[in-house]
Amino acid sequence: LRHDIETTMSASASHPGMVKWNRAFSSALNILIIILTFLIARSVTKSNVAGFAAALITAVSPDMIENSAIVGVDTLMALMCILTIFTALRLHRKFSPTLLAVCGLIAGLAVSSKYNAAPVAVLPIIVCLMRGEFRLKSLLIAILAPAIGFLAGSPYILTSLPLFMEQLSYEVW
Numbered sequence: 001l002r003h004d005i006e007t008t009m010s011a012s013a014s015h016p017g018m019v020k021w022n023r024a025f026s027s028a029l030n031i032l033i034i035i036l037t038f039l040i041a042r043s044v045t046k047s048n049v050a051g052f053a054a055a056l057i058t059a060v061s062p063d064m065i066e067n068s069a070i071v072g073v074d075t076l077m078a079l080m081c082i083l084t085i086f087t088a089l090r091l092h093r094k095f096s097p098t099l100l101a102v103c104g105l106i107a108g109l110a111v112s113s114k115y116n117a118a119p120v121a122v123l124p125i126i127v128c129l130m131r132g133e134f135r136l137k138s139l140l141i142a143i144l145a146p147a148i149g150f151l152a153g154s155p156y157i158l159t160s161l162p163l164f165m166e167q168l169s170y171e172v173w
Contacts, residue, residue: 022071029075030068034059036082043089073114080110081120088123095131100124100138101145108149115171121146 037058042051058064067075087103104124110117124142128134151157157164 023069026071026075027068029079030064033064033075033079033082036079036086040082040086040089043086077110077114077117080106080113081117084110084120084123088127091124091127092130095127095133097137097141100128100141103127104142104145105149105152108146108151109153111146112150112153115168121150 034055038051038055041054042048045051084103084107087099087106091099091103104121107121107123110120124145125139128138128142133139154164
């Protein structure tokens with residue numbers, strides 16, 4: 001009996017244990033997305049009902065259901081983006097250079113997981129601007145932390161710059 005896992009790259013794995021672990025990992029990422037959605041909605045609205053409603057809408061959304069068994073980058077990117085948003089909201093409430101760096105690193109990892117997540121990398125800068133944090137140290141952290149997170153998640157870029165530029169131009173296109 002052959003077990004296949006669908007991936008965004010149209011590849012398959014025939015080992016049943018690998019299939020189970022990959023599907024479990026993908027499911028765990030989806031559960032984290034739902035939990036973070038609840039926490040963000042509750043934080044913004046101060047209402048558990050709104051948090052549960054947002055989590056429920058997320059859990060039953062067609063994309064969430066469709067991608068739940070797929071091992072690919074979309075779910076990871078979505079998780080990293082929503083984690084960046086969650087961190088940015090906390091940063092906006094209580095600013096600290098450490099939390100700013102964490103927010104930036106997570107944003108960089110989101111972009112590393114899928115290049116079209118690039119807009120999330122400006123979130124640390126937006127929080128600085130909204131809070132009036134115009135100190136050089138804060139602005140440098142807000143700019144450099146996403147770049148460091150991106151390079152930490154995609155260190156091969158430093159050795160394969162032409163391939164990176166080709167893939168980046170494709171995403172821009």
